[in-house]
Amino acid sequence: MSATANPSVSIQDLTLNFGIVPVLQSLDLDIAEGEFIVLLGPSGCGKSTLLNCIAGLLDISDGRIFIKGKNVTWEEPKDRGIGMVFQSYALYPQMSVEKNLSFGLKVAGTPKAEIDKRIARAAEILQIEQLLQRKPAALSGGQRQRVAIGRALVRDVDVFLFDEPLSNLDAKLRSELRVEIKRLHQRLANTMIYVTHDQIEAMTLADRIAVMRGGVIQQLDEPQAIYNRPVNRFVAGFIGSPGMNFIEGGLEESGGDWRFGSGDLKVPLSTYVFDQQPVAGPAVFGMRPEHIGLNSGSGWPFSAKVTVDVVEPMGSDTLVWVRLGAQSLSVRVPSERAPKTGSQVEIGFDPMRASLFGEDGNRL
Amino acid sequence: MATPQTLEQFQQKCAAVLRPGLRKNKELERFRVSVKNGNALAADGPRGPKPRHAFSKRNIFIYGTLFVVAVYYLLPLYVMVVTSLKGMPEIRLGNIFSPPMEITFEPWVKAWATACTGLNCDGLSRGFWNSVRITVPSVILSIAIASVNGYALANWRFKGSELFFTILIVGAFIPYQVMLYPIVIILREIGLYGSLSGLVVVHSIFGMPILTLLFRNYFASLPEELFKAARVDGAGFWSIYLRIMVPMSVPIFVVAVILQITGIWNDFLFGVVYTRPDTYPMTVQLNNIVNSVQGVKEYNVNMAATLLTGLVPLIVYFISGKLFVRGIAAGAVKG
Ligand SMILES: Nc1ncnc2c1ncn2[C@@H]1O[C@H](COP(=O)(O)OP(=O)(O)OP(=O)(O)O)[C@@H](O)[C@H]1O
Ligand SMILES: [Mg+2]
Numbered sequence: 001m002s003a004t005a006n007p008s009v010s011i012q013d014l015t016l017n018f019g020i021v022p023v024l025q026s027l028d029l030d031i032a033e034g035e036f037i038v039l040l041g042p043s044g045c046g047k048s049t050l051l052n053c054i055a056g057l058l059d060i061s062d063g064r065i066f067i068k069g070k071n072v073t074w075e076e077p078k079d080r081g082i083g084m085v086f087q088s089y090a091l092y093p094q095m096s097v098e099k100n101l102s103f104g105l106k107v108a109g110t111p112k113a114e115i116d117k118r119i120a121r122a123a124e125i126l127q128i129e130q131l132l133q134r135k136p137a138a139l140s141g142g143q144r145q146r147v148a149i150g151r152a153l154v155r156d157v158d159v160f161l162f163d164e165p166l167s168n169l170d171a172k173l174r175s176e177l178r179v180e181i182k183r184l185h186q187r188l189a190n191t192m193i194y195v196t197h198d199q200i201e202a203m204t205l206a207d208r209i210a211v212m213r214g215g216v217i218q219q220l221d222e223p224q225a226i227y228n229r230p231v232n233r234f235v236a237g238f239i240g241s242p243g244m245n246f247i248e249g250g251l252e253e254s255g256g257d258w259r260f261g262s263g264d265l266k267v268p269l270s271t272y273v274f275d276q277q278p279v280a281g282p283a284v285f286g287m288r289p290e291h292i293g294l295n296s297g298s299g300w301p302f303s304a305k306v307t308v309d310v311v312e313p314m315g316s317d318t319l320v321w322v323r324l325g326a327q328s329l330s331v332r333v334p335s336e337r338a339p340k341t342g343s344q345v346e347i348g349f350d351p352m353r354a355s356l357f358g359e360d361g362n363r364l
Numbered sequence: 365m366a367t368p369q370t371l372e373q374f375q376q377k378c379a380a381v382l383r384p385g386l387r388k389n390k391e392l393e394r395f396r397v398s399v400k401n402g403n404a405l406a407a408d409g410p411r412g413p414k415p416r417h418a419f420s421k422r423n424i425f426i427y428g429t430l431f432v433v434a435v436y437y438l439l440p441l442y443v444m445v446v447t448s449l450k451g452m453p454e455i456r457l458g459n460i461f462s463p464p465m466e467i468t469f470e471p472w473v474k475a476w477a478t479a480c481t482g483l484n485c486d487g488l489s490r491g492f493w494n495s496v497r498i499t500v501p502s503v504i505l506s507i508a509i510a511s512v513n514g515y516a517l518a519n520w521r522f523k524g525s526e527l528f529f530t531i532l533i534v535g536a537f538i539p540y541q542v543m544l545y546p547i548v549i550i551l552r553e554i555g556l557y558g559s560l561s562g563l564v565v566v567h568s569i570f571g572m573p574i575l576t577l578l579f580r581n582y583f584a585s586l587p588e589e590l591f592k593a594a595r596v597d598g599a600g601f602w603s604i605y606l607r608i609m610v611p612m613s614v615p616i617f618v619v620a621v622i623l624q625i626t627g628i629w630n631d632f633l634f635g636v637v638y639t640r641p642d643t644y645p646m647t648v649q650l651n652n653i654v655n656s657v658q659g660v661k662e663y664n665v666n667m668a669a670t671l672l673t674g675l676v677p678l679i680v681y682f683i684s685g686k687l688f689v690r691g692i693a694a695g696a697v698k699g
Contacts (some may be wrong), residue, residue, distance in 0.1 A: 057592050087549030090589035094611040103607075104597030150596070 041212035042321035083152025300348030491649030514579025536573035
């Protein structure tokens with residue numbers, strides 16, 4: 001997706017310090033009209049902080065923020081054309097659902113008829129019509145979250161900001177609401193910026209994912225690209241569950257062909273697509289558990305006989321831990337084909353699907 | 365009895381154990397262990413609520429202590445009430461603990477309407493109305509200002525807010541006596557010395573540190589995201605305060621009202637320093653009645669006057685005691 005032609009939200013050189021602690025450092029981000037961007041990263045990496053900066057709830061230290069082509073760096077939150085949904089819902093406890101929805105409009109002096117119309121529309125979209133007269137305390141978590149989304153919806157904003165809106169809900173409700181949010185996005189086609197540290201949410205919802213760490217965006221790309229071609233070891237390890245297997249070793253050249261070596265283990269890299277000109281030296285070889293085949297016959301560029309160490313059933317799939325030389329590898333197989341602990345199996349993979357990282361952690 | 369082997373033995377054992385106070389804990393414990401160590405009847409071990417003994421050592425100690433403390437506080441009150449209902453001849457008999465033989469409300473009427481305090485003889489009623497005219501505006505004014513202060517300090521971290529807060533807290537620790545005279549001068553200069561409004565101003569200022577602290581802590585304990593949501597919704601300083609914060613803060617307002625009503629109503633020092641005889645609050649008048657040197661000491665009138673003066677805070681406590689405790693706890697948890 002080409003994002004930069006006419007960005008809906010454009011963040012330039014954004015820096016934010018809390019006192020002397022830098023949280024965001026010269027961050028640039030362009031988000032296209034109607035795009036669904038997910039900010040993903042470990043706790044404390046500055047996702048909420050970035051969102052609050054976009055919303056105008058924090059005073060930034062440096063940089064500029066544009067929304068719809070307008071420089072809003074010094075604008076009040078209400079003038080930025082944004083709606084925000086918080087993790088804790090943040091519904092006004094003493095007001096009914098209807099009052100919660102209408103509060104912003106009343107403050108803005110919207111005519112009564114218009115308010116009623118917008119509430120009716122939001123209630124219809126979110127299916128909360130029968131809840132309008134209730135207080136937030138009398139709602140379930142999922143209903144509260146819908147009302148919180150409704151509050152952003154009625155204000156008819158250009159950009160939706162979500163700060164971990166589903167993380168207070170149980171797993172089942174979370175997956176239901178996830179689908180609803182996706183549907184909402186398809187229906188409204190607004191720009192949405194969504195913070196989460198749940199990678200399933202990120203993968204399923206996002207047009208593009210921005211993986212953050214320590215206030216810096218590590219990789220900004222489509223979910224598949226992030227999954228298949230992580231730019232560095234951090235992203236590779238952060239995305240994917242169960243996590244990627246890493247083998248420490250080195251890159252060697254033998255007779256014009258590159259291969260990866262770690263002790264006795266030698267993996268030919270003829271099918272691997274290098275991002276940069278390879279040089280001999282230390283490297284880390286990464287392979288996702290689901291990209292390793294088990295007893296699946298011939299045809300792999302690399303295969304080996306191994307012993308099964310531990311078997312972890314996960315429902316539909318089973319995670320099989322095997323020992324390959326000195327290394328422990330996890331292999332993901334359909335549960336009905338799971339081997340027994342201690343049995344001998346053959347594993348194989350295609351290095352094309354691997355990720356190689358240099359000494360500095362960047363993709364080779 | 366040995367470790368039970370048969371069902372009968374076990375039932376006997378159970379009966380013995382369940383009769384409270386009959387068996388010592390040690391034996392019960394031994395029995396439990398034996399059951400645990402593979403006794404066939406293990407499944408019939410204790411179940412359901414653990415029995416509690418009404419007269420355990422612990423309970424006797426707790427209730428005993430509470431009783432003593434309660435008597436300690438209630439006895440003087442009892443003496444005051446019975447004395448205020450006796451006539452002077454009966455009081456002279458000397459037995460202060462005996463209930464009145466003949467109940468009379470004469471002392472109460474006298475204390476309220478005709479007792480003499482120095483110059484005038486219209487009882488406590490004058491002081492009562494003065495106190496009302498002091499307390500009501502002081503309470504409203506101080507709480508209005510302090511709650512806005514606390515809100516601004518908790519939610520709008522403006523430049524210098526930390527410094528401002530520190531100064532306020534230091535202010536709470538300066539002894540009142542140090543400031544008495546400077547305030548006399550200030551009030552004289554602005555022409556409020558001796559008037560009720562002057563005292564209202566003084567009370568409002570002196571209530572400020574502790575009330576601001578109370579409100580700041582309470583507002584800081586409210587979820588910050590609510591405040592952010594209101595800002596995104598476009599609400600400003602005052603509309604967030606009035607429409608979001610205040611409706612959520614009823615308990616802490618109740619606490620503040622109680623603190624202020626009792627504090628200001630019971631105040632003696634400021635009342636005696638900053639007012640004149642015709643604007644004396646009730647406490648000062650009470651003192652003048654009780655300490656007046658002319659004539660015989662009318663203990664019953666003094667007691668009645670004291671009870672009358674203490675009635676207002678007492679009533680406030682009874683009406684809102686529950687809310688008070690809840691609000692104090694809520695304000696204290698997070699800071
Ligand atoms: N008011 C503050 N003062 C000082 N430091 C802060 C403040 N708020 C956040 N930080 C720091 O900024 C960093 C980023 O915080 P932020 O809330 O953006 O993390 P996050 O990515 O949203 O994490 P999470 O997933 O846990 O919500 C953290 O290291 C945090 O300690
Ligand atoms: Mg966060």
